Amino acid sequence: MLVYCFIFLLLNSKVNGSSLQNETETIGKCDLLVGQLLSVLTSASDLQGEVNIDSFEKVSSKYTAVTECYGTLKSASAKRLKQLYNWRWEKHYFYAFKMVECFGKIINDQFSGNDSKCDYDITTNNLTKKRETLVSGKLCILSIAKEMCHSAAYSYLKIHYNLLSDTLSIKPENDNCESLHSELIREQCELVEAKIMNFSRKTDDESLSANNTISAESGHLCEVLQQCREDECNFINPEREFEICGVFPSNDTETSGNSTIIELYGALRSPIQVNSEVGTCASIVDEFAFIVSENTISSSPAYEYTLEICKNAVDCYNSLGNETAEEMAKSYLAICDRYQPTG
Numbered sequence: 001m002l003v004y005c006f007i008f009l010l011l012n013s014k015v016n017g018s019s020l021q022n023e024t025e026t027i028g029k030c031d032l033l034v035g036q037l038l039s040v041l042t043s044a045s046d047l048q049g050e051v052n053i054d055s056f057e058k059v060s061s062k063y064t065a066v067t068e069c070y071g072t073l074k075s076a077s078a079k080r081l082k083q084l085y086n087w088r089w090e091k092h093y094f095y096a097f098k099m100v101e102c103f104g105k106i107i108n109d110q111f112s113g114n115d116s117k118c119d120y121d122i123t124t125n126n127l128t129k130k131r132e133t134l135v136s137g138k139l140c141i142l143s144i145a146k147e148m149c150h151s152a153a154y155s156y157l158k159i160h161y162n163l164l165s166d167t168l169s170i171k172p173e174n175d176n177c178e179s180l181h182s183e184l185i186r187e188q189c190e191l192v193e194a195k196i197m198n199f200s201r202k203t204d205d206e207s208l209s210a211n212n213t214i215s216a217e218s219g220h221l222c223e224v225l226q227q228c229r230e231d232e233c234n235f236i237n238p239e240r241e242f243e244i245c246g247v248f249p250s251n252d253t254e255t256s257g258n259s260t261i262i263e264l265y266g267a268l269r270s271p272i273q274v275n276s277e278v279g280t281c282a283s284i285v286d287e288f289a290f291i292v293s294e295n296t297i298s299s300s301p302a303y304e305y306t307l308e309i310c311k312n313a314v315d316c317y318n319s320l321g322n323e324t325a326e327e328m329a330k331s332y333l334a335i336c337d338r339y340q341p342t343g
């Protein structure tokens with residue numbers, strides 16, 4: 001009898017141990033959909049920074065499913081995730097329709113001096129002025145797109161011009177630098193940076209470099225760069241350009257050491273607060289989703305780091321000790337394989 005009792009206790013504690021391990025440890029209500037989205041995203045792109053227009057519909061419907069799912073939940077974390085996935089989708093859309101190159105051409109035109117096709121300045125960081133300029137310059141900007149951009153980009157712009165004006169002129173709060181707005185302002189700032197570097201090369205050639213402080217021609221560029229610096233989402237090499245512009249970075253904004261967007265933005269991101277709605281693995285999965293999204297659109301995918309975060313997601317699901325979670329872990333493992341150096 002005693003022995004029987006003992007065995008019963010042992011069995012009972014084992015049952016408690018596995019199924020009621022920790023009531024706070026759950027699978028998020030949208031985790032399955034997020035897993036499907038990530039699976040499609042990592043197979044749709046060739047993982048080389050190319051967004052595939054053919055798979056756009058498929059990816060798009062997965063993004064919609066995820067944002068709709070988070071939309072049905074109540075917690076602040078769920079609302080936050082809905083917003084983040086919406087921004088990722090906007091960027092994916094923009095990239096799929098070849099808008100990055102096109103946007104570069106539009107910005108480039110601003111800095112073409114007398115060769116400029118459209119006589120306005122949308123590079124200003126005064127967002128009110130930016131909006132006014134975008135509205136009044138619509139026809140001219142569309143004509144640049146028609147002439148110089150991929151036809152996919154032109155069709156995107158024809159439909160979404162007003163949306164793009166909004167995106168460019170409204171900075172979303174707490175966007176962790178993940179919104180399309182931040183992305184586009186960053187593109188613009190990088191182009192300005194490159195222009196200034198070109199300018200410095202030119203002056204070097206002409207032996208004008210004894211005086212590093214250039215004013216007239218590059219004055220406008222320097223002004224824009226200075227504005228760029230005020231936003232932490234812009235990735236500015238603090239040294240050379242500021243020497244050229246005669247402005248020096250303050251020491252407290254050093255970002256040296258971190259050279260990729262993922263590292264830079266990663267350091268700025270605030271983790272998702274885990275709860276029973278979004279699930280125990282929400283924070284780690286979101287970190288992975290952020291990287292996948294940036295990898296898809298940036299030209300320098302950080303495979304090693306991506307693989308590491310992917311494996312964290314696998315470990316997280318495995319630690320939940322639930323059959324559904326194990327299935328999730330397996331699907332993430334398949335995703336991780338795509339980042340293996342050998343595969």
Ligand SMILES: *[C@@H]1O[C@H](CO)[C@@H](O)[C@H](O)[C@H]1NC(C)=O
Nearest residue numbers: 021022023024025274280319
């Ligand atoms: C259960 O969850 C709580 C809250 O997340 C955590 O502090 C605790 O360590 C967990 N316990 C176990 C056994 O995992």
Ligand SMILES: *[C@@H]1O[C@H](CO)[C@@H](O)[C@H](O)[C@H]1NC(C)=O
Nearest residue numbers: 025026027028322323324325
């Ligand atoms: C695993 O967890 C999910 C949600 O947390 C639950 O719906 C499901 O019934 C669990 N499965 C098993 C086998 O315990």
Ligand SMILES: *[C@@H]1O[C@H](CO)[C@@H](O)[C@H](O)[C@H]1NC(C)=O
Nearest residue numbers: 111112113114115116216217
């Ligand atoms: C641009 O045009 C103005 C006025 O037409 C002229 O004075 C100036 O030299 C031109 N600048 C360049 C770089 O051609």
Ligand SMILES: *[C@@H]1O[C@H](CO)[C@@H](O)[C@H](O)[C@H]1NC(C)=O
Nearest residue numbers: 124125126127128129130132
């Ligand atoms: C921004 O531009 C608007 C419209 O051109 C102007 O009224 C406003 O004064 C500008 N704001 C700043 C801070 O310069």
Ligand SMILES: *[C@@H]1O[C@H](CO)[C@@H](O)[C@H](O)[C@H]1NC(C)=O
Nearest residue numbers: 191192193194195196197198
């Ligand atoms: C910099 O100069 C090179 C060579 O002249 C040119 O190909 C490139 O487009 C320039 N870059 C920018 C951003 O103007």
Ligand SMILES: *[C@@H]1O[C@H](CO)[C@@H](O)[C@H](O)[C@H]1NC(C)=O
Nearest residue numbers: 208209210211212213214215
């Ligand atoms: C550099 O430029 C400034 C302003 O144009 C001028 O006052 C200064 O003499 C120049 N210095 C050299 C070394 O040419």
Ligand SMILES: *[C@@H]1O[C@H](CO)[C@@H](O)[C@H](O)[C@H]1NC(C)=O
Nearest residue numbers: 247248249250251252253254
């Ligand atoms: C930055 O640091 C250098 C050397 O440590 C110092 O000379 C300089 O004054 C500092 N600049 C600012 C803006 O604090």
Ligand SMILES: *[C@@H]1O[C@H](CO)[C@@H](O)[C@H](O)[C@H]1NC(C)=O
Nearest residue numbers: 254255257258263264266267
């Ligand atoms: C660099 O990125 C890592 C994460 O990748 C972060 O922990 C670190 O704080 C960042 N450093 C700086 C100076 O931003």
